[in-house]
Amino acid sequence: MKYLKEYLEYNIENKIKINKDIQKQIKKSIRIHKKYIYRPERVEQAIDFIENVFMLTTGDLRPIKLLPPQEWWIECLFGYDMVNPQGEQVLLVNEMFLNVGRGTGKSTFAAAIVLYFMILSGRFGAKAQVIAYDNLQAEAVFGQVRNQSRASILLSEMSDFNMFNSTKTGLLFGPMLIKFVKQTNDVNRAQGGDTSLNVFDEVHVYKDDITEAVNKGSRMKQANWQSIYITSGGTTRKGLYDTMIKRFSSAKEFKNDRSVSLLYRLENIDQVRDKRNWSMALPLIGHLPKWSAVEEEYELSKGDPALQVKFLAMSMGIAMNNVRNYFTAGESARKEFDLSVFKGAKTYLGIDLSLHGDLTTFAFLCKPDDIYYLHTISFTTRKEFEQLDKDIQDLYLKFEQEGSLIILETNDYIKSKDLIQYLVKFKKETGCYYQMVGYDRARYEILEKLIEKFFFDKDDDRQIAIRQGFAMSDYIRILKSQLKQNTIYHNQELLEWSLMNTAVKVGYNDDLKLVKTTNSKKIDPVVASVMALQAYIRDEN
Structure with missing residues (x-):
């Protein structure tokens, strides 16, 4: 319990707040200490190894210095043994769930544990693996371990003697024949594994539960096996993250002595307003990350719903919905101008x-x-209109009176020939010059005649095929920024309604995708506006 005591002293000295989840784990640790075999020498061995061998590979090359919270995590993971039914003394803890705000060094911590396992665990012929959503994410931990063999004086010397080498499938510590590999989130490939150490990175992005498939193989074939789940708060609902949060915060799991629940997070969204609460999600704040970095991110998130989701989920550990209204009422509001512009x-x-x-x-x-002056014309068919609810029909009739919506007298889907006359009319009435068109490349065959009529050039420099979804992320942000700065004017109630209907889905790489808040609330004028803006930026560049 040495490191638990130091952790509690550190919290008092640094005014670190702890939430109810961590309070429960502290009580659990005290209970475990009274019941099982304490192995302080193994904890000290792991800490000494990490601090003397593991190097920070960003910035100045220097040994890592573990802080009291991290030392407690190691004590929880390696500090206790139990006697199993076969009379063998084995590690007590099989699973650790570390949910902590980003910037806390989760991947570095996991990589240090992997290296300790490979070199000092004494498990001849064992295997460790990192499992992530995709290969890029798996590389975050795998690459850390690989880089240590070059950064650390001790490990680089081992490499010189062919003791610690890269292989086609991963890394190998030669003297003990211990392998370390990486794999992506693939349930089928994970079946029947026999790994002794499993690191699941960023589980908040997983849809499927791969953990049981992996753990089953480890449980059946290894007396000492451990799985570590590292993550920040998620935006993927009804996936693995929600399942694990429910499990590791439950009363049942509190009674399970073989798991560790390190759930660093705010207890509710309102707590974010008081910066003193941030340490509940970021137990190393002031060191990892710096206060100034978190404060800057917090300030940037104000007024931007997508950044708010990102901050609350990834920094404050709150499970957030990845769909969020994006434009404010002020940003969506009409600003009158004459089409003579x-x-x-x-x-x-x-x-x-x-x-x-x-x-x-x-x-x-x-x-x-x-x-920027923005004007839209939208179209629907009489058949589609008649299928709408009465309140939406009334709204559409209002838009029709405004001139921003045309109800076409056709029962078929809209074709290029239905639209050409309206481009001719707009050009004739405004005297504009059509410079470039942006369109969904999946619709080119339908729009081909229209595009060729108004935007033909032999090199296709006046047309841009635009990918939909997350590929539009940069231009969605630009539209938001320009509306916020009052540098985009639009003059239509339909576009104002559409902007207020628009939400964004926050993707795995913090990119954005436009989505509707409900099916009846259309966002097509916003999508078309992003395309027009992208065409402008493409032409200017």
Whole structure:
């Protein structure tokens, strides 16, 4: 219990708050200490090894210095043995769930544990693995371990004697024939494994539960096996993260002496307003990460729902929905201007073509001065209109009176020939010059005649095929930024309604995808506007 005591003293000295989950784990640790065989020498061995061998490989090359919270984590993981039914003395803890805000060095900690296992565990012929959502993420831990063999004086000397080497499948510590490999989140490949140490990285992005498939193989074939789950708060709901949070915070798991639940997180969203609470999610704050870095991220997140989701989930450990309203009422509001701004101006067209259910939209964008001017025309069919609920029909009729919505008298899906006359009309009435078009490349065959009529050039420099979904992320952010700065003007109630309907889904790499808040609330004018903006930026660059 030496390191638990030091951890509690550290919290008092640094005014670190702990949440109810960590309080429960502390009580559990005290209970375990009274029941099982304490192995302080093994804990000290692991700490000494990490601090004397493991190097920080970013910035100045120097040995790592573990802080009291990290030393307690090691004590929880390696500090106790039990006697199993076969009379063997084995490690008590099989599983550790470390849920902690980003910037706390989770991957570095996991890599240090892997190296300790490979060199000093004494398990001849054993195998360790890191499992992640994709190969890029797996490399975060795997690459750390590999880099240590070059950064550490001791390990680099081992490499000189062919003791610690890279292989085709991973890394090998020659004297003990211990292997370390990486794999992606693949349930089928994980079946029947026999690994002694499993590191599951960033489990908040997993949809499927791969843990049981891996642990089953370890449990059946290894007397001493351990799985470590490291993660921040997630935005993928109803996936593995939610399952594990429910399990590791349960009363049942509190009674399970063979698991460790390190759930560093705020207890509710309101606590984020008081910076003194941040240490509940970031137990090393002030060291990892720096206070200034967290404060800067917090300030940047104000007024941006996507950044708020990211901050609350990844830094504060709160399970957030990855779909969030994106534009504020102020950003969405109309600003009156006359369409004469388009006269003689280079005009950029974005086309979001719907085959069924949604609106088809033209977005016209010009920038004759320091302001972007945005105007949209949307289309639906009489058949689609008649299938709408009465309240949405009334809203559409209002948009029709405004001139921003055209209800086409056709029962078929909208075709290129249905739309050409409206481009001719807009050009004639405004005197604009069509410079470039952005369109969904999956719809090119339907739009081909329209595009060729207004944007033909032999080198296709006046047309840009735009990928949908997360590929639009950068331009979604630019649209948000320009609306926030009041440098985009639009003058339509339909576009204002569409902006207020728009949410973003936050992806694995913090990229954004436009989504509807509900199916009846359309966002097609916003999608077309992003396309027009992308066409403008492409032309300017």
